[in-house]
Amino acid sequence: MSARDFAPDRRGLPALHGVAVKGAPLSGQWVWLETSAGAAGCPAALPEGAGWLAAPVPGTVAGALRAAGRWDDALPPPLHQRDHWYRVHFAGSGRRVLRFSGLATLAEVWLNGALVLTTRHMFVSHQVEVELAGENTLHLCFRAMHPWLRTQRGAVRWKPRMIAPATLRAVRTTLLGHMAGWCPPVHAVGPWRPVELLDPAGHDASQGMRADLSSRIEGHEGVVSLRLHFPGEAPEHGSFSAVDGDGEPLCAGQLRRLDAHTLAGTLRITHARLWWPHTHGEPYLYRIDAALQGGTLTCGRIGFRTIEADRGAAPGAFALRINGERLFCRGACASSHDLHGLSDAQETVGRWLALARGAGMNMVRVSGVTCYPGENFYRLCDELGLLVWQDFMFANFDYGGSDGMAGSALMDDAACEVTEWLVSTRAHPSVAVLCGGSETEQQAAMMGAARTAWRQPLFEALIPGLVAAHRPDVVYVRNSPCEGAWPFQPDTGISHYYGVGAYQRPLADARLANVRFAAECLAFANVPCQRTLAEHDLGQPLHDPRWKSRVPRDAGAPWDFEDVRDFYLRTLYDVDPPRLRYERPARYLALSRAVVAEIMTDVFSEWRRVGSTCAGGLVWQLQDLLPGPGWGIVDACARPKSAWHALRQVWQPLQLLFTDEGLNGLHLHLLNESPEPHQVRLSLRCYRDGETVVAEATQDLVLAPREAHRIEAASLMDVFFDFTYAYRFGPLAHDVVVASLAGADGALLSQMAYLPDRRASALKPPGLKVVVECVVGEWWLTISTQRFARWVHIEDHVFQPAQDWFHLAPGESRRIRLMHDGGSPAPGALIPSGEIHAINADRPVSYNA
Template sequence: MTNHAAPSAQPTICRLSEGWVMELTAPGAFASPSDITAVEDFIPAFVPGTVAQALEAVGRFDRAHPMPLDDRDAWYVLRLDEEPGDAVLRFEGLATVAEVWLNGDRVLVSQSMYLSHDVAVHLQGDDRLAICFRALGPLLNKKGPRARWRPQMITPPGVRLFRTTTLGRMPGWCPEVHAVGPWRPISVIRQAKDQPGEARISARLDGQGCGHLAVRIDHAEGATVSCAGASAKVVNGSAVLVLPGVEAWWPRTHGKPVLHDVTLEWQDQHIVLGRTGFRQIEVDRDADGQGFGLKVNGVPVFCRGAVWTTADIVSLPGGREEYRPWLEKAASANMNMIRIGGTMAYESAEFFKLCDELGLMVWQELMLANFDYPASDETWLADLKQEVAQLLDRTSASPSLTVVCGGSEVYQQAAMLGLPESVYKSDLTETTLHELVREHRPDCVWVPNSPCGGAMPFSPNSGVTHYYGVGAYMRPLEDARRANVRFATESLAFAHVPEQRTLDKHLPVAPVHDPRWKARVPRDRGASWDFEDVRDFYLKLLYDIEPERLRREHPGLYLDLSRAVTGEVIETTFAEWRRAGSSCRGALTWTFQDLLPGPGWGLIDATGRHKPVWHALRRAFRRLQVMLADEGTNGVDLHVVNDFGATAEVTVELVCLRDGAVPVVSGRRDLTLEPHSVSTIAATELFGAFFDTAYAFRFGPPSHDVTVARLIDRVSGGEIASAYHFPLGRSAARRDVTFTLELVESDQGFALDVSTDRFAQNVQIDVPGFEVSDNWFHLAPGRAQRILLSGDGKPSGEVRLAGGRCVSRF
């Protein structure tokens, strides 16, 4: 019934993860565990875990059609077989109103799912531990301080009075799975006499590149703490180390995320206390003082990534192995930032440790969203302050924690309802929480709310914004520039269509009009449109076709173009934001993963499979990148980005093609890209003479239908990146092609070389049982593109265009 672990901290920690049973009862049916007589009727339970998880395991819960879980009490019981003696019971997270009983005595009452509790107990050797999670539903009718505004998004309004997640309480956004149960570990902790206690590690890098490390640890007086070649003695429970020239931690796009072991020499023991990294974070406000960007170790970093939801909406897992596949996908997509929004739930220390290793910065919001919170309630405020302190302390060693933010859309919600700034800008986010962050994580940037900073808190041209001009508000693509976006902590939400294999297995229904399909399409509560309508708007805009007619007459083509169009919009928008001269210093997409299989917001579907849009995002986020920008009568500009900390020797090529095959004009140039730089070259500079690349002057019929830019490694000759411009629109460049395929085998596995006789738009590669390194890409003639295939055995599959056209098999 216990899992023994001996981590770097010295106390013996035994996880109570086995032997639990659980059952639901009517609210208040049992006042205490002594009233329970029939434990044999209980079902096995997971700890850490949730009520929904336990019920799902025995077929009593359907995440696609969830039943309410907050209208009953949930009892968890464990027969505890531990050695007698003094110990500490640690409860790292109980969702939400919980009572803990040991041998019939109530030892803890908690009203926050985010708090960790240590309870000193005396174990007898044959103990009974019980936890009752009281029905939250009836408590949500409790009256609190009067709210000055009420959001539509989160229901019921009484949620604001309790420290619990809004996941499962946002109709249209996510499945209504209520978080109930011991969602974080429960442990027995024993502190041996004269043994070092648990350590708190904090690190920072100053402006001269010197590292500073502070370690607090009890019961280790006189021991030696070491890190990166420096050492110091523990004096009065702490050790301070200064490390000149220490190797710094970088986000993965701009350098190596270097971590250093922190060790303790105590008596004859060599103990690893943990790992940390040294980095400096600054805010870049731009010359006009209105911007927002991050400098890491003195270098401006374009932040890109996505908004995290959860690794699983039912179990809310917090283990390394549950996080790993998701975060590794984020890293492989060239992301450098993950945002945990205020509508989600705090993740465990393991999440941050993986982000440390992968070089992913974390924008962490406090779990405050949209509501007018009861900050005048002393109990509520004390729980909030304690949860924030615990969050910052348990991640104190993590360089990945970069920004701490006071919540999501609290300012925006009030402002959009017409309330003045004096109402929604409160001491809670402007002062109280800021002071907590300064005390516990002074190395992090504080942002009062997301969004905030402009004439209106949601104005994109100042501070941080939630940008949906391109997206939900169905503005033309040019709005991404016109809005003068500075930093978008969320943006570009669409109902992204998964691969057909996911639909065939998990949602085998006709798209769009089947109610089962529509139930998986995200929407804002009360709105007359959903995010499929948004996608269809851009399908018509980019491909000049009627989505409704296409859906009726060519459903396969409709789905394929729907898969392609959201990626096209994202690539085009990020090319605008990353170009030289852009005001934008970062943007995160909404969201990283789906919670159910279907056309959700996620870049990755709920099964863990990449959606087509994921490949587009990965290309948009490349560290060495070439982009094309249509500047009208100024022509077409090339923008070349080098995020790396070293120079890059490259060649840029530009060619305009007629009928997707015939070169009309071309040019090339060798470049030495400086570290962390963006370079701009006008197309006419490469051509050596005027050419209407953008087809802006329109003197006579158009001479070409696609312009292709390539960025080539000058040493290896391999293609690094490519970009495309369509002067007549994407539909004019769509035509049938002939593919040439060659399957190549090496010590590293199989690869597929794909070439074409003319420009091919939205090339799809389908290799059952294999992951492909790129997909849903454009391909120009004249150079084969090598696609790496990851899987077991010899691959076979096909390459095709949208709608199943031009199929070639291998």
């Protein structure tokens, strides 16, 4: 088959939407073979001998090569230049249905030498009715995409600079691997989602059954709707029930035949408990079980919540309300849980989402330049209480209108893709915001297209119409960013805010820009911990190709994101980054980690303060795709970076924050997002030489549920004190201000520090001490200090600290648990060994068990 023959195939059966309840994976040993583009027009032309390699399915070619030890991240092979064949032998006779949940991307399906399906759409499923012949051979051929793309032509109003080739708009595939400077060139090729063999006439009617679950709130009742789709004949009837979190059945409903292949029913739960993001309450879920002739099957879990956009009274405002409560959304944009294999395995997805929740995030965004996650992602977000901002996979391109054959095919493909995703995920309460496209309006504006071309029918009519029909319980926005005189204007609607960051604006711009909701923000080349750098031979931050190749950059820009970080290193810490890099590389790395932590702390303190216009910020990005100084706040080995630890300290539901208000002094902001009141004690101390108390105050108060309270530091004192050194009458009387929030039991809840002088050399050495102990098989460090210790961090050769990158007030100590990678208990043979650092320490403190 030639490249020109890849038109959308309409011969397959309509795919059964919903979530698989009882799968039937095609059994057999899958193998894979690479050939030159077009070398084999059909399976008969393939060699039978050597060259075939075992391959996991679901999986990708990159995943198979990596598993076989034939993959080099430094030089990924150009997979889209070659054809890739998968083969499996299996037994079976009679009429069957083959179901393919995802084929990336120009795919042919051959059964026993006959072509049964062609597709050029990675994001939709396909079903084909086939006749088996006893001993069967199934071939999947993934044709070289780049030669095919060279045959695609069409008028466009702009071509995005960051994506290559520009003709990728002609095929529905992920942009991962096609953005130089953003993502390594790892191309998605292969059966990345399950391949199933269904027997519609088999004795087990539930084999291959899919459940379509949805929920809504009506008054105080929760309403559950269930449809069960069968590949064969549906049973005459059935029932289903809701089960609470303790495993107790609550109520039941009847399932009746809707058509030959479908059972449907509705039930109501009185006084249904609400689902909340974990920062604001409990993410409560109900289990839904179906009772059929063949037994009882779990169809999924649902939650009840309302979510709406709060446009407020001020022009340009945008916020989210869940169950009537206004949220400050914080989190990060997920890049890929498994770039090479695109795995949806629970353990693969779970470790990243556990880190997201552990940092205090309540939202993760799936950007339109990535890939739709699988069912496990949304299920775990439900369980962890993480909201999902989901872009559809349309980014940067001119997707045109519905005129002409090409436009019509694109709209048909888009309608199929969007509908299938909406139906398959509508059980999930975590899905909060659906976004039509990523940066298509921004790209049009920045590439000089006329204002009339910025908005497209795909995002104005087709997608919102489908969302309204299938998921009316979520918020839809047409683009990220959008609204404003320019689509990317931060004071109106949704923005991608890089004023502090890529555009090297002062920290004060976080307020000056009047940000409303930043669906992306704060991208830096974040340096991993020393252990990760050492393991991957990246220990020296010199202008080495191995180092610089991992530094993200924007296409066409004469700078990269390490230059951005160095700008703030120079501005805030008063050091010369190039000289520091080659004279004292370890010091350069430590300050590079610290300055990002400081920026994250300042910006989110500003955005979360009482009176802020901002209702959300999502950091770009959650994780690195490869080890090195990438955008991720967690590195590619799943080890949190300094930014993760700093954000964890300003993303708490019960939070104390500082803002410098210039001549108005220092303001403290006390936030309680929880549904319970909290009795707290606020303590404020100012130190000279990082040790001597020169001013102090305390105040006891009760924070009501959902309360945000602002206190002027001056109001806590009986005499004038220049906390921010704004008036400059005489020499600086202090060098650090520490505010602490403690609970009724005296436990520290939140602590913040303010430094009138931010220079890296401003503070005296802290006099750190450390004690190592093992308690019931767990290792602990107790770190204490004589003077204020700025950005204390731990470098252990084996363990990860549960807390890192924090300030330590004089005379205080912090007890920290040491964990093995992934947070699991360490094997008994491992013992801690490492160093304690602070950026005002002249030397580290070593420790050994």
